[in-house]
Each structure stands twice: as structure tokens, then as C-alpha cells.
Amino acid sequence: MSHIWSMILQRLALGLLTLFIVSLIIFGATELLPGDFAQEILGQSATPETVKALREKLGLDQPMHIRYLGWLADILRGDFGESLANGQPVADLIGKRLGNTLSLAIYAAAIAVPLSLALGILAALFRNSFFDRFANASALTSISFPEFFVAYILIFLMAGRDGLFPSMASFRTDPSFTEYLYRAFLPALTLTLVVTAHMMRMTRAAIINLLASPYIEMARLKGMNPMRVIVKHALPNALAPIINVVALNLAYLITGVVVVEVVFVYPGLGQLMVDSVAARDMPVVQGVALIFAAAYVLLNLTADVLATLSNPRLVHGR
Amino acid sequence: MENRENPEQVEDRENDMTITKAGPSRRGVLKGATALGAAALVTPFGTPLRAAPKAGGTLRVGMAHGSTTDAMDPGTWEADFMIFQAHTRNNYLTEIAPDGSLIPELAEGWEASPDAKVWTFNIRGGVMFHSGHKLVGEDVKASIEHHMGEESTSAAKPIVADITDIAVDGMNVIFTLANGNADFPFVLSDYHLPILPAKDGKIDPNTTDGCGPFKIASMEFGVGASYVKHDGYWKEGLPYFDGIEQIVIHDDAARQNALISGEVDYIDTADLNTVALLKRSPGIEILAVTGTQHYGLPMDTRAAPFSDNNVRQALKYGINRQQLVDTILNGFGSLGNDHPIGPGQRFFNTELEQKAYDPDKAKFYLKEAGMSSLDVDIHLADAAFAGAMDAGVLYSESASSGGINLNVVREPNDGYWSNVWMQKPFVGTYWGGRPTEDWMFATAYSEGAAWNETYWSHERFNELLVSARSELNEETRREMYWEMQDIVANQGGIIIPMFAAYVGAYSDALAKPEQVASNWRNDGHRIGERWWFA
Numbered sequence: 103m104s105h106i107w108s109m110i111l112q113r114l115a116l117g118l119l120t121l122f123i124v125s126l127i128i129f130g131a132t133e134l135l136p137g138d139f140a141q142e143i144l145g146q147s148a149t150p151e152t153v154k155a156l157r158e159k160l161g162l163d164q165p166m167h168i169r170y171l172g173w174l175a176d177i178l179r180g181d182f183g184e185s186l187a188n189g190q191p192v193a194d195l196i197g198k199r200l201g202n203t204l205s206l207a208i209y210a211a212a213i214a215v216p217l218s219l220a221l222g223i224l225a226a227l228f229r230n231s232f233f234d235r236f237a238n239a240s241a242l243t244s245i246s247f248p249e250f251f252v253a254y255i256l257i258f259l260m261a262g263r264d265g266l267f268p269s270m271a272s273f274r275t276d277p278s279f280t281e282y283l284y285r286a287f288l289p290a291l292t293l294t295l296v297v298t299a300h301m302m303r304m305t306r307a308a309i310i311n312l313l314a315s316p317y318i319e320m321a322r323l324k325g326m327n328p329m330r331v332i333v334k335h336a337l338p339n340a341l342a343p344i345i346n347v348v349a350l351n352l353a354y355l356i357t358g359v360v361v362v363e364v365v366f367v368y369p370g371l372g373q374l375m376v377d378s379v380a381a382r383d384m385p386v387v388q389g390v391a392l393i394f395a396a397a398y399v400l401l402n403l404t405a406d407v408l409a410t411l412s413n414p415r416l417v418h419g420r
Numbered sequence: 421m422e423n424r425e426n427p428e429q430v431e432d433r434e435n436d437m438t439i440t441k442a443g444p445s446r447r448g449v450l451k452g453a454t455a456l457g458a459a460a461l462v463t464p465f466g467t468p469l470r471a472a473p474k475a476g477g478t479l480r481v482g483m484a485h486g487s488t489t490d491a492m493d494p495g496t497w498e499a500d501f502m503i504f505q506a507h508t509r510n511n512y513l514t515e516i517a518p519d520g521s522l523i524p525e526l527a528e529g530w531e532a533s534p535d536a537k538v539w540t541f542n543i544r545g546g547v548m549f550h551s552g553h554k555l556v557g558e559d560v561k562a563s564i565e566h567h568m569g570e571e572s573t574s575a576a577k578p579i580v581a582d583i584t585d586i587a588v589d590g591m592n593v594i595f596t597l598a599n600g601n602a603d604f605p606f607v608l609s610d611y612h613l614p615i616l617p618a619k620d621g622k623i624d625p626n627t628t629d630g631c632g633p634f635k636i637a638s639m640e641f642g643v644g645a646s647y648v649k650h651d652g653y654w655k656e657g658l659p660y661f662d663g664i665e666q667i668v669i670h671d672d673a674a675r676q677n678a679l680i681s682g683e684v685d686y687i688d689t690a691d692l693n694t695v696a697l698l699k700r701s702p703g704i705e706i707l708a709v710t711g712t713q714h715y716g717l718p719m720d721t722r723a724a725p726f727s728d729n730n731v732r733q734a735l736k737y738g739i740n741r742q743q744l745v746d747t748i749l750n751g752f753g754s755l756g757n758d759h760p761i762g763p764g765q766r767f768f769n770t771e772l773e774q775k776a777y778d779p780d781k782a783k784f785y786l787k788e789a790g791m792s793s794l795d796v797d798i799h800l801a802d803a804a805f806a807g808a809m810d811a812g813v814l815y816s817e818s819a820s821s822g823g824i825n826l827n828v829v830r831e832p833n834d835g836y837w838s839n840v841w842m843q844k845p846f847v848g849t850y851w852g853g854r855p856t857e858d859w860m861f862a863t864a865y866s867e868g869a870a871w872n873e874t875y876w877s878h879e880r881f882n883e884l885l886v887s888a889r890s891e892l893n894e895e896t897r898r899e900m901y902w903e904m905q906d907i908v909a910n911q912g913g914i915i916i917p918m919f920a921a922y923v924g925a926y927s928d929a930l931a932k933p934e935q936v937a938s939n940w941r942n943d944g945h946r947i948g949e950r951w952w953f954a
Contacts, residue, residue, distance in 0.1 A: 137838035143489065143496065144575055148838065149870035156573040188491035188641060189626065195488065198640075250671075257677055269677045272644065272667055364671050367678070369643045373670075374488050377642055380834060381489040 106410060106417070110403065117399035124395040125177075125388055129170050132379065132387055138162055139186050139382040160186055173388060183385035185378075192389040195374065200393060203370040207355035209286055210293035215348055218298045222305025222344075227332055229310060238306075241299035253292045253365040260288060272367040289366040293359060297351040304347040308340035342409040349405035357394040473931070477953040478663040481942075482675045484689035486668030488642030493625035494612050495567055495574025500688060500941055501668060503611045505639075507945040508647055508664060509550075509630040510614030513541060513560065514605045516855055516944055518937040520711075520764055522606055526555065526615050526631070536600035536890045541608075543591045548652040550635040553617040557588035562618035564595075564608075566625060576612035578863070578870055600890025602897075603856040611945070633659040633949040644668055647948070660952035679704060679925055686926040688941050692750040692806070695923060703928045708752050710921040711938025712762040712853020712860075715805040717798065717815075718873040720845040721913035725796065729911055730789035735796075737785065738819035738826075740777040741917045747814065748807040752923050756916035759908040760851060760860045763919075764938060767857050767901035772909060782822030793823045796846060800828060803836035804848030805920070812848070815917075842873050849873055850920075855939055857901045858889050865908060874913025881907045929953055 140156040141148055157163045161172075176183050182192035221241070225234045244252055261269035271286045309332055312318060321331045360372025371390055378386035410416045486501035497503055515525040524530075527541040547555035564586060567574035585596040597604065607613075614630060616623040628636045633655070634647035647664040667684060669675040672691040678684045680701050690698055690706065699706050719726035719735070726732060741755045754763065757775055761768050786794055800812045812828035819826045831840045841847050854860040863869060866885050867877035881904055888900040908914075922941040926932075931954035937944030943951065 135835065137835040141838035142835065144498075144573075148575075149578060152573050152575065152577050155571060159571075159573060185489070187489035187496075188493075190641075254673060257674075261677065261681055265681060268683060269674065269681055270667075270669070270683050272669075365674050367667065367669050367671075367674055369640070373642060377488040381487065383489050386488075 106407065109410070110407060113403045113406070117396075117403065120399055121392055121395050124391060125174070126170075128388060128391040129166075129173075129384070132382060132384060133166055135379075135382065137382065139384065142381045143187060162186075169384075173385065177392075182389045185386050186383045187378075187381055187386075192385050195386060196371070196389050196393060199369060199371045199374050202368065203356055203359075203372070205282070206286055206289060206293070206359070206368065206370060207352065209283070209290040210297070210355050211352055213290060214294040214297050214351070215301065217294065218301035219305055219344070221298070222302040223309065223332060223337070225302065225306045226309040226313070226336075227328060229306075234306075237302065241302050244295040245297075245299035249292060249296055249359075249361045250365050252295050253288070253362060256288050256292055257365075270367045272369065286366075286368070289359075289362050289368050292362050292366075293355055297354065301344070301347050301351055305340070305344050308343045309336045312336045312339055338412065341412040345408045345412065346405050349401040353398045353401045356397045473657075473660050473952040474954070475657075475660045475952070476662055477660075478665060479661045479686065479930070479948065479951070479953075480665040480667065480684040481947070482667050482669040482678050482684040482687040484670065484672075484675060484687075486642055486644075486670075490641040491626075492628065492639075493574075494614055494616070495572065495576060495625065497612055498575060500945075501666070503940065504666060504688070504942055504945050505636075505645060506611050506614055508632060508634045508666075508948040509628070509636055510616070510632040511547070511630070512610075512614060513608040515946075516606075516609050516937065516939050518933065518935040518944065518950070520766075520855070520937075520939065522609065522855075525609075526560070527605075527608070530605055532602070532604070534892070536602045536604070536892065537597050539595045539597070539604050541593045541595070541605075543593060544654070545591060547631050547654045549617050549629050549631045550650055551617065551629045553629070555615065555631060557591055557593045558621065559618045559623075560593045560615055561586045561588050562621055562623045563615045564613060566616075566623050567612060574612065576610060579607055579610055579859075580613075599886070601858070602890060602892055603858050606856045606859065609855065611940075634661075634664055637663070642668060655949065659949040661948065664948055676925070679927065682927070685930055686924065686942075686947065688924050690923045690925045692748075692752060692923060695750065695752070695925070698925055705926055705928055707924045707926060707932070707936065708921040709936055709938040710752075710754050710762070710919055711764060711940075712760075712851075712855070712919075713922060714756055714760055714762070714851055714853060714916050714919045715808075715811070716756070716760075716849050716851065717915040717917070718842075718847060718849050719913045719915075721874050721876045723845040725789070725791075725794065726845060726913060728789045730785045731791075731794065732913060733910070734782045734785035734789065734794065734822065734824065735819070736775060736915050737778045737782040738822040738824045739815050739915055739917050740818040741775070742777070743814055743818065744811055744917050748811045749918060749920055752921040754919045754921075756918045757905075757909055758912060758914065758916050759905045760853065760864070760914075760916060761857055761901070761905055762853060765857060767898050769902040769905040771902070772906055775909070777818060779818075779822035782819070782824060786823055793825060795825045795827070797827045797829050797844075798846045798848075799831050799840050799844040800848045801831040801833045801836045801840065803833035804841070805850040808848040811917075842871075847873075849914075852940065857904070858885070861885055861904060861908075862889075865912065876913045878907060878911060 140153045140162055144152055173183060184191055185195060221237050225237050228234050257269045260266050267287050268285055271289050277285060313336060318331060318336060321335050359370065360376055363370045363372045371393065374386065375390045378390065483501050483504065485499040490502050497506060511526050513525060513527040515523050517523045526544050526547060528544045530539060530541045532539050543555065543557055543560060549555065564580060567576040567580045568583060582597045582599055582601065583595055584598050587594040616627055617629050628639065633650055633653050635650050637646045637648050639645040644665065644667040649659060649662050669678055675687045676690065676694065676698050679687050695706060698704055719732060721727055736758055745751065745753050745755060755774060757772060798812055800808045802808050809830060816826040816828055841849060854863060862885060864871045864873055865876060866872065867882050884900045884904050888897055891897045891900065924941065930951055932951050
């Protein structure tokens with residue numbers, strides 16, 4: 103087991119390096135965008151004097167590397183800084199939104215992961231049957247539509263004047279758990295439809311791949327129940343690729359859902375990121391980018407650890 | 421006071437100007453409004469429809485704008501979310517009434533010196549801020565001074581730049597201007613200039629205090645805000661609502677759906693392409709008001725070929741205005757005549773000929789410029805105004821029969837105002853408009869103004885602008901503004917094809933006064949104190 107711990111430590115260290123590089127790239131890329139914070143925030147009402155005064159006030163007149171190093175020094179002390187736009191601490195801005203984003207991601211994953219695993223296993227079991235084709239076709243259809251379209255269809259079918267669910271997930275006060283499940287159901291369902299196809303098809307393909315192996319043929323020749331063959335014998339060996347796909351989709355649920363947030367008026371990190379990039383509000387952009395990068399790093403690490411654990415040959419290395 | 425030395429002139433001014441000292445009292449206005457409302461109670465069939473304003477209920481407003489980068493500092497307010505917030509939480513010295521006239525708010529009355537350089541505002545007594553602080557002259561001084569001076573980063577800096585001194589004398593606040601300005605009281609109704617409580621001669625720009633009809637209960641930028649009624653509000657009987665929920669809903673379809681499904685009572689912007697469908701929903705009313713908001717296509721008059729007025733005239737005749745109003749605005753607007761003054765304004769030139777689409781005239785002007793055809797690029801993005809790209813394509817079609825080959829260049833929305841507008845020679849723009857002719861012209865048409873988007877300089881125009889500003893005789897003033905509209909329309913550098921209506925929608929559970937203000941969206945952004953639940 104010890105080599106797993108050393109792998110985790112090594113990967114965490116590499117993860118930190120990744121975050122550092124990401125912050126450099128994001129900073130550089132935002133600098134490359136035309137216009138700076140002072141121009142963007144004053145917009146149509148910018149005059150040369152006010153732009154200059156604002157730059158001086160916020161220290162934007164300093165060269166780029168000085169600003170980056172200043173930001174980096176603060177981060178190393180655990181201080182995310184303050185939004186240039188309204189002086190609110192970035193940690194506060196992100197904190198609340200991160201909670202919302204994570205709960206929606208968990209909600210969607212709690213529906214999507216069991217659903218797609220079950221569908222994938224059943225599709226492998228009844229390969230080329232009507233059920234297999236139907237599951238495949240509908241999953242592919244829902245992933246092929248743009249997210250907002252899926253969202254509108256769901257709103258059309260399930261919300262409205264006498265609809266089952268609210269079309270707006272927005273809640274100004276802290277909702278109770280059941281109220282949250284109710285209000286956030288449509289966005290969670292939209293995300294479920296978007297990520298299911300990928301995970302389901304990977305499950306199906308990984309299992310079918312193994313069904314041609316001699317040991318599966320042996321099990322089948324013994325007269326074992328086909329369901330048992332798949333769940334007991336094929337699935338454990340197919341776990342590694344499935345875990346990886348699940349991890350990638352979970353990362354997507356955290357970082358890529360801004361369209362769904364906008365359609366359902368759900369206050370998550372995506373909209374915060376879009377607004378901050380539009381205004382060139384560097385500390386917030388950097389903060390959110392770090393959270394997104396960290397989500398990818400940690401989920402990939404978790405996937406690798408789980409994939410390793412699922413393979414006895416790797417756990418009990420010789 | 422200088423004006424005391426010359427009473428005749430003061431009297432003259434009072435007779436001539438529509439903004440006399442102390443307009444109708446607030447209560448008088450309210451009484452008048454109620455009488456108007458009563459007249460509207462009887463439908464053509466003789467059945468009463470609406471009861472008198474009723475108190476109670478929480479108004480839920482869905483808004484198309486609102487960003488996480490908004491801020492409490494009044495100097496940063498630019499988009500509707502914060503401007504709505506401003507009028508819900510704050511009061512101003514003066515207020516633009518629904519009919520477009522200026523009425524007193526925190527200032528009970530005002531008077532000017534004969535040269536319109538020194539203005540004395542008499543501040544209303546007994547006004548309480550939400551925090552319990554009592555309004556005094558120092559609050560007014562500090563609130564305005566926040567936008568002035570070298571250090572100021574306020575978007576309102578240019579509009580208060582003329583103020584050289586603010587003095588406080590008890591409940592009188594005396595403004596001294598560098599140049600005479602007969603419209604100065606209008607300036608003080610600008611949304612950037614709310615009166616906030618002062619401490620040690622300065623306001624805290626991040627305060628959530630105010631003396632308007634509602635207190636802020638919570639504010640989350642880019643998400644929403646909630647307000648509760650300010651019980652000590654000085655306007656008697658107002659506001660009617662117990663509270664307001666202001667919710668940011670960026671997506672057009674989501675916003676309209678929220679209204680249809682009853683999650684909000686009012687939306688500030690309806691998508692023009694689907695508003696006809698929205699109208700068919702039961703219990704939904706459309707609110708469309710055309711005021712001073714206009715869309716334009718400014719040209720850099722220093723750059724060839726736009727430096728030649730014949731080319732500018734050719735381009736003005738090559739655009740099919742009616743088609744743009746019909747398709748881009750879906751009929752929710754009116755024709756523009758290449759100057760920024762709206763038909764509802766005091767000094768709108770009613771005799772100026774309305775330009776129409778005329779390819780032959782366009783060809784004629786091109787010939788005058790010594791050209792047989794013209795190739796130009798126009799740089800547009802939908803950030804300039806909703807539908808700008810489509811408008812460009814339509815324009816390009818109509819211009820081609822006038823011998824103009826107009827190439828529409830699509831620019832990114834992101835950074836449009838800093839990299840395209842006033843940078844490229846032919847672009848798109850929008851203006852919310854200004855309540856007075858002088859303010860609009862001074863902001864975007866006078867030589868050297870920061871937002872003179874056409875880099876236009878016209879000697880006679882600039883002369884007229886300065887003399888009209890301090891002219892107190894209304895007839896002379898009217899003649900001057902009429903001439904200026906003519907000059908801008910026929911020699912200026914901007915094509916203004918259309919005035920766009922503000923189009924919103926509301927549930928019929930809401931009731932509105934007979935006249936809705938057209939200076940801004942949302943009944944001049946004062947829907948919170950002007951509307952009620954039926």
C-alpha cells in the first residue's frame with residue numbers, strides 16, 4: 103500500500119505545480135484580452151481622466167509582473183485578495199458560489215452515475231437488443247443537443263404555469279434540503295441528460311470488450327447466469343476506464359455548467375467567472391480558475407487512485 | 421444672492437422657465453395622480469376596473485442585467501440593475517416626473533442667479549435616512565462632491581465638472597458653476613447623484629443607507645437584492661409595496677418563462693422577437709414606452725471619407741429607417757431623424773423634415789462629393805445595441821441601391837466600448853438619452869467632449885450650445901435648439917435611424933399609474949414607489 107501513498111503525495115506536488123502554471127497562463131491570457139479593468143468597468147462612460155484615476159487607485163498602472171508577484175505572494179499567505187469591482191473579498195464571493203456549484207454537481211452526479219452505470223450494464227447484457235439501441239439512441243440524442251436546448255425542452259415539459267417544477271432555481275434565502283432538491287431538480291436533470299451518454303457508453307464498451315475474453319467464456323460455459331457473469335466477473339476488470347470517465351464528467355459538472363446556470367437562474371461559479379472575465383476583474387478570475395483547476399487535479403487524482411485500487415496486480419505489486 | 425439685486429429679472433425667469441422655484445408639492449402631484457387614476461376607473465362600458473392604489477404585497481422583478489462586478493459606489497453605476505437599486509433605495513434633489521417635467525424631491529425648491537451661475541437649493545426638512553440619520557445640507561454637499569475633483573473615478577465626473585463650489589447655509593445648499601446653466605436642476609436628478617449620509621464631510625460610497633422608499637435587506641451582486649419598506653419615508657402614503665425582490669435573469673427565455681409561470685410579477689426587458697407570443701399568454705400585459713433612448717451609427721468626421729458632409733448625407737439617405745423600426749424593433753419604436761432629441765422633449769423641432777430612404781438622393785450626394793460609388797466598412801457588434809448586426813445587414817442591402825457598398829464587420833461584444841467604439845471610424849452606439857437638450861448635446865456633440873463619438877466640431881453649433889445654456893428666455897432658447905437639431909441632422913456625423921421603446925412586461929396583478937415615465941426603463945426606475953398590486 104505504501105506506494106499508493108507516495109503516488110498520492112507525488113501527484114499532489116505535481117498538482118500544485120499545475121495550479122501555479124495555470125495561474126500564470128490565466129493571468130497572461132487575461133492580460134492579452136483587449137482593454138483592462140478600468141476601461142471595462144467604466145464602459146461607455148469612460149473618460150481618459152477617470153480611467154487614469156481608477157488605474158492609479160487600484161494599482162493597475164504597475165507593470166504586469168509586479169502585479170502577478172503581488173497576487174502570488176498574497177495567495178501563498180492564503181489571501182485570495184479582493185474584487186477590483188466592489189472590494190468584496192474573493193474568498194467570500196467564491197465561497198458561496200462554490201457551495202452552490204458543488205451541491206448542484208453532487209445532485210446531478212447522484213442521479214447520473216448510478217443511472218448510467220445501470221444503463222451501461224443492462225445495455226451490455228442485452229447487447230444489440232431493442233433496449234440497447236433505444237438506450238444508446240436516446241442518450242446520444244440528449245448529448246447531441248446543446249445544453250440550453252435540453253433545458254428549454256425540460257422547462258416546456260415540466261415547468262410553466264401549472265408545472266411540476268419551478269423553472270427558476272434561484273433562492274434568495276437558505277432553502278431546506280427537500281426544498282433544494284425540488285427547486286434544483288430541473289437543472290440537475292438537464293446536467294444528468296448531458297453527461298449520461300458518455301458514462302453509459304464507456305461502461306457498455308468496457309464490459310463488451312471483456313466479454314470476448316477466455317475467462318468470461320469459461321464462466322458462461324459453466325452455465326453461470328449472464329447477469330452474474332457481467333457484474334461479478336466482467337465489471338471489476340472494467341472499472342478503471344469507467345472510473346476515469348466518471349471523474350472527467352464530474353469535473354465537467356463543476357466547471358462547465360454556466361449555460362445551465364444562466365437558463366435556470368442558478369447562482370454558481372460559472373456566471374461569476376464569465377462576469378469577472380468580461381470586466382477583467384483579475385483577482386476573481388484567478389481565484390475561480392484555481393478552483394476549477396484544483397477540481398480537475400483532485401478528481402483525476404482520485405480516479406487514478408481508485409483505478410489502481412481496483413486492480414489487485416497494482417495494489418499488490420511484486 | 422446675486423438675484424436679489426435684480427428682482428425684475430428673477431420674475432422674468434420664473435415666468436419663462438418651466439422649472440420654476442418650487443414646482444408642485446409632492447402631495448399636490450399625488451392628488452393630481454389620484455384624480456387622473458379616478459378618471460381611468462371607468463371603462464368605455466361604464467364598469468369600474470381598478471380600485472385606488474392599495475398597499476401591500478412583495479413585488480418580484482426579473483431584470484435582464486446585473487453582474488457580479490457591480491458595486492455600491494454610485495460613481496460606478498452603469499447598468500439597469502444598479503440604477504433600479506438607486507431609485508429604490510435613494511432619493512435625489514430633483515425628480516423627473518412621469519410627464520418629463522422636473523419636480524422637487526429632496527430639494528423643496530430652488531432659485532438661480534440671473535446668469536444661471538449660482539443656484540440655491542432649499543433642502544427639505546424632516547427627512548430620515550434608513551439608519552435614522554436626519555438629512556442636512558452637509559449630506560447633499562458630500563454626496564455631490566464624491567463625484568468631483570482630480571481623484572474622482574466616478575462616471576458622473578463630467579456632468580458635475582462645471583461645479584466650482586458647494587456651500588452649505590443651514591438647509592440651503594448653494595452651487596456655484598463655472599458657466600451659466602439654466603438646466604442645472606435637471607443634472608441633479610442624474611442617477612449617479614443620490615443623496616447619501618455624510619460623516620465628517622464625506623460619504624461612505626459603499627454604504628447601503630439611503631433615504632428612498634425601500635431599505636436594502638440583502639444585496640448579492642449579479643444574483644439579486646431584496647428590499648423592505650422604509651416606514652419613515654417622507655412621501656405620504658408611499659410606497660405601496662411592503663417589499664421588493666429584484667432578481668437577475670439574464671436569459672430572455674428564462675425571464676419570460678418566469679413571468680408566465682408567476683415566479684416574478686414584472687420583467688424589465690422582453691425579447692422583441694417573441695414579445696408577440698408573450699402577449700398571448702393570459703394575464704400578461706406588455707409595457708412599451710418610447711422616450712429618449714436611441715440607436716445610432718456614428719462616423720468619425722475627421723477621417724476620410726466621412727470628413728466630407730456630402731458622404732455623410734449620402735449615408736443618411738441610404739438607410740431605410742422604416743424597415744429598421746419594423747424589423748429590428750418589431751415596431752416598438754419610432755423613426756429617428758439623425759439628431760438625439762426625442763418627440764416628447766421640450767424643444768423638439770417639429771418642423772424639421774423627416775429624412776426618408778431615398779437612394780437617388782444618396783447618389784446625388786455621392787456625386788457632389790465627386791464619387792460614383794462608395795466602399796466603406798461599418799464595425800458592429802450586438803453590444804452596440806440589440807440587433808445591431810442585423811441592422812447592419814439591412815442597411816448594407818438598402819445602401820447598395822444608392823451606390824454605397826457597405827461592408828459589415830462583425831466585432832466581438834467583449835471589449836466593444838473600449839476597442840471599437842470611438843476607435844474605428846464607423847460603428848454603432850446607443851444612448852439612453854438625457855432629459856434636456858443641452859445635456860444631450862453637451863455630452864456627445866460639443867467640440868472636445870469626452871463622448872463626442874463623431875469627433876465633430878461645428879462652430880455655429882458650439883456657439884449656440886453655450887449661449888442657449890444660459891439663455892433664460894424660452895422662445896429664444898427654442899429657436900436656438902431648433903437650429904441646433906437642424907445642424908446636427910444635416911451636418912452632423914451620426915445616423916440616428918430609430919428611437920427604441922423600452923419594452924417590458926408585467927402580470928395583470930400589478931397596477932400602474934395612468935402615465936408611465938419614459939426617461940428610463942421601469943417607469944423611470946421608480947416602479948417601486950409608483951406602482952401597486954391591484
